[in-house]
Amino acid sequence: MSxxxxxxxxxxxxxxxxxLRAVLRGADLEATVPTCPEWTLRDLAVHVGGAHRWAGExxxxxxxxxxxxxxxxxFRPEGDDPAVLDAWLAHGAAKTVEALRAAGPDQExxxxxxxxxxxxxxxxxxxxxxxxxxxxxxxxxxxxxxAPELAADTIEEWLEIIAFAQAVGYKxxxxxxxxxxxxxxxxxxxxxGAEWLIEFGEDGFTWRRAHEKATVALRGPLTDVMLVFxxxxxxxxxxxxxxxxxxxxxxxxxxxxxx
Numbered sequence: 001m002s003x004x005x006x007x008x009x010x011x012x013x014x015x016x017x018x019x020l021r022a023v024l025r026g027a028d029l030e031a032t033v034p035t036c037p038e039w040t041l042r043d044l045a046v047h048v049g050g051a052h053r054w055a056g057e058x059x060x061x062x063x064x065x066x067x068x069x070x071x072x073x074x075f076r077p078e079g080d081d082p083a084v085l086d087a088w089l090a091h092g093a094a095k096t097v098e099a100l101r102a103a104g105p106d107q108e109x110x111x112x113x114x115x116x117x118x119x120x121x122x123x124x125x126x127x128x129x130x131x132x133x134x135x136x137x138x139x140x141x142x143x144x145x146x147a148p149e150l151a152a153d154t155i156e157e158w159l160e161i162i163a164f165a166q167a168v169g170y171k172x173x174x175x176x177x178x179x180x181x182x183x184x185x186x187x188x189x190x191x192x193g194a195e196w197l198i199e200f201g202e203d204g205f206t207w208r209r210a211h212e213k214a215t216v217a218l219r220g221p222l223t224d225v226m227l228v229f230x231x232x233x234x235x236x237x238x239x240x241x242x243x244x245x246x247x248x249x250x251x252x253x254x255x256x257x258x259x
Contacts, residue, residue, distance in 0.1 A: 029042040
């Protein structure tokens with residue numbers, strides 16, 4: 001089940017899209033995104049807007065199977081005009097949120113994940129936009145902030161995604177996240193209770209909210225811990241602290257991939 005209210009996720013899709021658009025205005029859209037080096041800023045924007053429209057079409061139609069991209073209206077913007085891209089991003093987010101609000105969180109629809117509901121898509125699109133807006137902000141060296149409850153939920157959703165990828169064999173790298181007796185502690189220094197213990201087992205890994213000694217600990221402000229955990233900020237950044245077996249954290253980050 002979604003950890004936060006459906007309306008909050010809907011609000012975040014709009015708010016984060018607006019923040020992304022603000023970063024893109026006046027930026028070099030052909031600049032390479034360091035955290036996604038196969039993309040330019042334009043590619044990043046088109047990816048986000050296309051994801052919004054795809055999810056929105058699934059929700060709007062009550063789809064019971066995957067919707068091909070070619071069946072999604074205006075899946076890509078027309079031409080290279082930055083103003084067209086900006087309007088396309090805004091319109092896509094608005095239409096997707098309109099569909100999500102109309103459906104509510106409990107309608108059954110197709111998803112690629114562990115939960116087939118409109119609530120899954122509200123949460124997924126909120127965090128998709130949160131993380132990719134970070135990509136744009138880091139590229140443009142712009143400011144970036146996330147509310148604590150959303151940063152924490154981004155971490156927890158990412159744990160769920162990697163566990164799902166491991167369980168269904170989607171990524172061979174995720175299958176390697178095993179090994180009893182090893183653990184990772186995530187510790188936000190500015191948000192009480194925002195701590196997680198990830199414990200490796202013979203067949204996978206589990207996690208829980210806890211303050212316990214681990215093989216390696218990642219400490220820092222919650223947003224920065226989230227960015228490291230989502231592979232948007234290097235673990236050797238001076239914004240965070242790694243205590244213990246840093247190679248284990250690197251082992252996780254190298255294999256915790258999806259998509």
